Amino acid sequence: MYDVIISGAGPAGSMTAYICAKAGLDVLLLDKATFPREIPCGGGISVRSEKVLRLAGIELPANQIEQELRSLQFMGPDQKPFVFRSSKPLGYTVKRSQFDHYLVKQAINVGAQFVDSCTLQQLESHKDRVTVETERGVFESHLLIGADGVTSTVGRLSGLRKPLNPDRVGVALEVDVPISPSLWNSVLDPSIVYFWFLNIPFGYFWVFPRKDSLSLGVGGMAKQLENVPKLLRGLARTFTTRHGLPPFSIPKIRGRMLLALEYPVLETTNRILLVGDAAGLIDIFTGQGICYALESGFLASKTVIKAVKNNRITKKMLSEYTWNARRCFGEEIRISRTVNNLVHRHLHGFFQVARRLDCIGKVLFDIILGKTDYYRIRRNLLVFAMRLFTFELQNRLLTL
Ligand SMILES: Cc1cc2nc3c(=O)[nH]c(=O)nc-3n(C[C@H](O)[C@H](O)[C@H](O)COP(=O)(O)OP(=O)(O)OC[C@H]3O[C@@H](n4cnc5c(N)ncnc54)[C@H](O)[C@@H]3O)c2cc1C
Incomplete structure (x- = not known):
């Protein structure tokens, strides 16, 4: 019997597991993937994310940082780019496979039990506990946290998430293209992130710099986008030509759904709550999801610790998370x-x-x-x- 089971070991799940385990709770963190795992993502993390990590007591070590970001280049349909430059770092790029694995290890170090290759398949909420069925056995806990991403099984099985409206679903595709580090500064400025809004319906093309590669991607509303891989290849070619880069061949393009729910799902049942992408926490304009994953994990764990330590596991108690999350970023996401x-x-x-x-x-x-x-x-x-x-x-x- 665990105090809390967390399904999904992305940034939201690991942050929750880390804080709960550090506070002395019995934590089981499980993930369907085998770690370290790849996930399609630009890997842009803002200074805001770093602040949340620090607040929780997690350092972002230098070996996790691929590039420091200071400028944003925008280009609209008129194809005339302009750059906003910041005197301070705005954020960094990381490799998600390494960053997510690093966070999992932090949670393990403070006592969380981690089981990977372990898909949550079913759940049952009883009066005094939650039972989860996984491909590696049945586990029980006082509380369950759904940190299992956009397609959240916990969200669906608990009834917290309603069926998706296909008109409101976003999609993003990403490809990691190796480039020679000698091109940095001579051809490309490694501190610039590119956002091109070239008639992509409700979306854009981005380029994030990494140490020895570029993350290129396209995101937009799924229903209005046609043949996204072709679109991404075309934009990648335009990018190379525009910057005088040697042509590169595009490796495998990976993609994922992005939720664009009307409002984030911050409500809870009396034993289950959702964090990160599972709760629809994405800033659809900037594409930032990692900082909300970390922040929601942070807030959820504070409520969970209070509920477990005071032995008051009720919907009223868990609604503290709903209120705090709405106050901290609910309105922002809406805006x-x-x-x-x-x-x-x-x-x-x-x-x-x-x-x-x-x-x-x-x-x-x-x-x-x-x-x-x-x-x-x-x-x-x-x-x-x-x-x-x-x-x-x-x-x-x-x-x-
Ligand atoms: C192409 C693309 C590019 C992006 N780029 C950026 C960016 O540059 N910056 C940014 O801030 N955000 C970006 N985002 C958004 C960001 O990736 C997400 O917001 C972030 O990963 C959310 O973290 P999470 O922990 O909630 O979920 P995830 O990182 O998705 O983790 C969920 C975990 O749950 C596991 N899981 C799923 N189902 C089950 C199950 N049934 N049982 C057990 N485990 C399960 C998965 O294996 C996964 O490890 C991007 C998104 C996409 C699609």
């Missing part, structure tokens, strides 16, 4: 969806204005650095919307 809609519906206007309006860059940096308060975003949104309106009005008058 990111509004921003995403606004930007993609007025892509031309957005790029005309963003190029001239410093506050857009500042707000973006604040989101990435975790310094934002959403009132400020809202205030700037209003300024931005007014500029956008004036711009579109001018354009219409000119065409009359």
Whole structure:
């Protein structure tokens, strides 16, 4: 009988396991994959993520960092790029296989039991415990945390997640292309992340620099994207030509679903709660999911520890997580969806204005650095919307 079983050992699950085990709880962390495992991801982690790790007591060692990121290059449909530069680091790139494995090892070091190659298949919630059936046996615990990603089995079996509306599902594909490190600085600046919004419906093309490779990817709304691998190959070719890079062959393209739920699922049952992608915690505009995975794991574990130590495992007690998570990032995620809609519906206007309006860059940096308060975003949104309106009005008058 464990205090808590955590299904899924991505950043959300490992963070939860680490804090709970460190507080003396009996923790079982399980994952269907065999670790270290690959996962399609740009591997961009913001300074905000690093802050959460530090708050939990986990250092991000230098050998995990591939590149330090300081600038964001944007390009809109007019194909005129512009760069927002930050005087401070905005984040880093990591290799997800190594980063996720490192976090699992931190949880093991403080006493969590880890079982990989162990898919959770069924669960049953009783009055006094939860039983989970896996391919490696049956386990029981007081509490169960679903940290099992976008397709969350725990979310589905517990009834916390409703069936997906295909109109609201995003998809992202990524490919890791090896390049010679000698190209850094001579041809490409390794501190720049590229975001190209080239008529990709509700999505974009990105390039993240790593030590000896580039992570190239495309994300957008699944229903509106056609033949994404072909789109990704075409954009990769454009990128190489534009930057005078030697042509490279594209290895295997990997992809995953991204949830774009109306609202994140932060509600709980009396014994089960969801964290990270399982709870739909993704900023659909910047593509950031790792920091919300870490933050939700952090908040969930605080509630779980309190519930177990006070022997008060009730829905009311677990709702503390719901409230804290809503306060910390629920509103932000909601706003990111509004921003995403606004930007993609007025892509031309957005790029005309963003190029001239410093506050857009500042707000973006604040989101990435975790310094934002959403009132400020809202205030700037209003300024931005007014500029956008004036711009579109001018354009219409000119065409009359
Ligand atoms: C192509 C792509 C690029 C991305 N790039 C970035 C980026 O650059 N920066 C960023 O911040 N975010 C990025 N994201 C989002 C980010 O990857 C996720 O938000 C993040 O991985 C969420 O972490 P998690 O721990 O919630 O889930 P995951 O990392 O998905 O981990 C879930 C774990 O659960 C396991 N699992 C699943 N089902 C079961 C089961 N039934 N039983 C047991 N285990 C199970 C899986 O094996 C997996 O290890 C990207 C997403 C995609 C698709």
